[in-house]
Amino acid sequence: MVAQLWRATAAFRLATLVYAVALILRHRHGYAHPLGGLLALAAMAGWTVLATAGYARPALRRRAFVVADVLVAVALILGTRWVDTGVHIDHGAPTLPVSWAAAPVLACAVTGGPWAGLAGAAAVSAADVVERAALAPNTFNGVVLLLITGVVGGYVVRLGTRAETAVERVARLEAATAERERIAREVHDSVLQVLSLVSRRGRELGGEAAELGRLAGEGETALRTLVATPPAAASGELELRALLEPYAAERVTVSGPAGPVPLPAAAAEAVAAAVGAALDNVRRHAGAGASAWVLVEDEGDVVTVSVRDDGAGFAADRLARAVEAGRLGVAQSIVGRMRDAGGTAQVTSSPGQGTEVELRVTR
Amino acid sequence: MSRDEHEPDEPVRVLVVDDHPMWRDGVGRDLTEAGFAVVGTAGDGAQALRVAAATRPQVVLLDLNLPGLSGAELIARMRGPSLRILVLSASGERQDVLDAVTAGATGYLVKSARLEELVAAVRATAAGEAVFTPGLAGLVLGEYRRLAAGPAPDTPRLTARETEVLRLVAKGLTYPQIAERLVLSPRTVQNHVRNTLTKLQLRNKAQLVRYALEKGID
Numbered sequence: 001m002v003a004q005l006w007r008a009t010a011a012f013r014l015a016t017l018v019y020a021v022a023l024i025l026r027h028r029h030g031y032a033h034p035l036g037g038l039l040a041l042a043a044m045a046g047w048t049v050l051a052t053a054g055y056a057r058p059a060l061r062r063r064a065f066v067v068a069d070v071l072v073a074v075a076l077i078l079g080t081r082w083v084d085t086g087v088h089i090d091h092g093a094p095t096l097p098v099s100w101a102a103a104p105v106l107a108c109a110v111t112g113g114p115w116a117g118l119a120g121a122a123a124v125s126a127a128d129v130v131e132r133a134a135l136a137p138n139t140f141n142g143v144v145l146l147l148i149t150g151v152v153g154g155y156v157v158r159l160g161t162r163a164e165t166a167v168e169r170v171a172r173l174e175a176a177t178a179e180r181e182r183i184a185r186e187v188h189d190s191v192l193q194v195l196s197l198v199s200r201r202g203r204e205l206g207g208e209a210a211e212l213g214r215l216a217g218e219g220e221t222a223l224r225t226l227v228a229t230p231p232a233a234a235s236g237e238l239e240l241r242a243l244l245e246p247y248a249a250e251r252v253t254v255s256g257p258a259g260p261v262p263l264p265a266a267a268a269e270a271v272a273a274a275v276g277a278a279l280d281n282v283r284r285h286a287g288a289g290a291s292a293w294v295l296v297e298d299e300g301d302v303v304t305v306s307v308r309d310d311g312a313g314f315a316a317d318r319l320a321r322a323v324e325a326g327r328l329g330v331a332q333s334i335v336g337r338m339r340d341a342g343g344t345a346q347v348t349s350s351p352g353q354g355t356e357v358e359l360r361v362t363r
Numbered sequence: 364m365s366r367d368e369h370e371p372d373e374p375v376r377v378l379v380v381d382d383h384p385m386w387r388d389g390v391g392r393d394l395t396e397a398g399f400a401v402v403g404t405a406g407d408g409a410q411a412l413r414v415a416a417a418t419r420p421q422v423v424l425l426d427l428n429l430p431g432l433s434g435a436e437l438i439a440r441m442r443g444p445s446l447r448i449l450v451l452s453a454s455g456e457r458q459d460v461l462d463a464v465t466a467g468a469t470g471y472l473v474k475s476a477r478l479e480e481l482v483a484a485v486r487a488t489a490a491g492e493a494v495f496t497p498g499l500a501g502l503v504l505g506e507y508r509r510l511a512a513g514p515a516p517d518t519p520r521l522t523a524r525e526t527e528v529l530r531l532v533a534k535g536l537t538y539p540q541i542a543e544r545l546v547l548s549p550r551t552v553q554n555h556v557r558n559t560l561t562k563l564q565l566r567n568k569a570q571l572v573r574y575a576l577e578k579g580i581d
Binding site for chain 1: 382383385386389428457458460461474475476477478496497498499500501502504505506508509512530533534535
């Protein structure tokens with residue numbers, strides 16, 4: 001991208017050189033110093049070659065070279081007063097380099113962005129005004145155009161460079177995702193198959209093998225979660241299923257729709273934390289051997305997540321009594337968290353029937 | 364079950380399709396020990412179609428993660444009046460599972476299921492019942508909601524009762540537990556669950572037919 005911009009600048013320089021040459025050759029007989037006109041012509045041609053060759057090498061695209069570029073243009077503009085006659089100049093004759101003097105402004109913009117472009121344009125414009133010793137309307141127009149060229153050129157260059165960086169980043173991300181998917185497929189086809197087989201046969205054999213089988217099963221779940229590709233969500237949003245999937249374990253099932261369930265980040269995190277707290281409760285209070293099911297439902301404007309267990313359960317008034325007694329555990333970590341995120345939480349339970357926590361967030 | 368062609372005492376004929384030989388053999392052995400007739404095994408889609416044509420199994424136990432044909436494609440091509448497909452697969456591939464049941468599979472079981480669960484599931488599938496895990500219920504529920512939110516006019520919808528039943532399945536309740544909670548017979552619960560799948564599959568079939576007509580294939 002930068003190399004292309006330099007090529008464009010070089011092309012501009014060459015085209016404007018041709019224009020300046022034509023004008024000088026045509027007007028030279030009216031000059032006060034025709035030889036001076038030819039000298040200026042030679043200087044412009046020489047510098048065009050030098051600048052084109054110099055800017056083609058990244059190592060030379062430095063401030064000093066760009067400043068020299070601007071100074072050459074300034075010198076040629078000021079030299080007009082010596083070469084041409086005062087009468088011509090006062091009647092609006094063009095400067096010796098004409099639009100060739102805009103090439104260094106472009107070089108400034110490409111090197112340093114909008115501010116450098118503006119500075120270069122200001123220097124060249126100042127020379128223009130000094131040369132004419134007046135701000136005639138067409139000089140004024142030229143100055144404005146030059147300043148705009150410097151700023152807009154620099155701005156476009158900066159935008160382009162940023163876009164290029166972004167495109168590169170996306171390409172890298174895509175490559176990383178593809179690699180991740182490849183690994184996921186490999187892991188899926190090999191290790192996961194073996195782990196699930198070990199897990200199942202171990203449990204059937206019983207005893208110590210059952211324990212090994214259980215561990216293999218846990219390893220399988222963890223690995224599966226790890227290699228699952230998280231769906232992309234818009235910025236400021238999080239995908240709820242990807243947040244809840246890690247809770248899946250031997251006795252915890254997580255289910256929901258096949259597609260992504262995006263939520264504002266704060267709400268998604270509150271729901272995930274509340275689910276974590278509810279599952280902690282299941283582990284602590286539901287009794288050994290209790291299983292839990294997490295269900296995600298996306299109803300468009302409302303997202304509902306329920307956590308149900310088949311454990312011991314408790315009498316309906318126990319939760320209220322716990323809150324009154326100052327033991328705020330469940331109430332604070334689940335109900336409070338959801339309220340803070342603008343959602344609701346409802347806990348229902350009865351002895352022997354397990355417990356169900358229903359979390360709701362409005363989009 | 365009126366379509367069942369075999370005598371009740373004859374063992375259920377099962378075809379095991381999985382690209383992992385260790386798994387294929389292990390499951391085959393387990394099913395044989397449990398009293399099923401494992402009539403064949405296959406490691407990829409093309410082979411599965413050939414073996415299914417030659418051995419006429421009643422139940423195909425199918426892993427979705429096969430080389431070549433996608434699971435849904437294979438199911439669509441394998442499907443026949445006396446053949447039922449039970450997907451036995453990993454929990455990670457949600458869209459694949461949904462595509463498989465939409466294409467005509469009547470049940471889904473995670474690979475980590477216990478042997479008793481597997482045996483019961485194969486038996487239920489052979490009897491024409493739908494085998495739902497909580498995970499599958501969540502997927503089907505989500506699919507109906509997605510269809511309802513979309514612009515298509517002829518989308519199938521769940522009745523309030525079907526939604527209620529599916530939600531309870533997704534929350535881990537067994538059919539008898541659901542029957543007790545909703546004061547229904549277990550048979551009715553099973554029918555509701557089966558209906559939710561049938562409607563999705565019919566829509567899929569109708570779409571395929573429409574697609575074929577549009578493309579001028581008849």
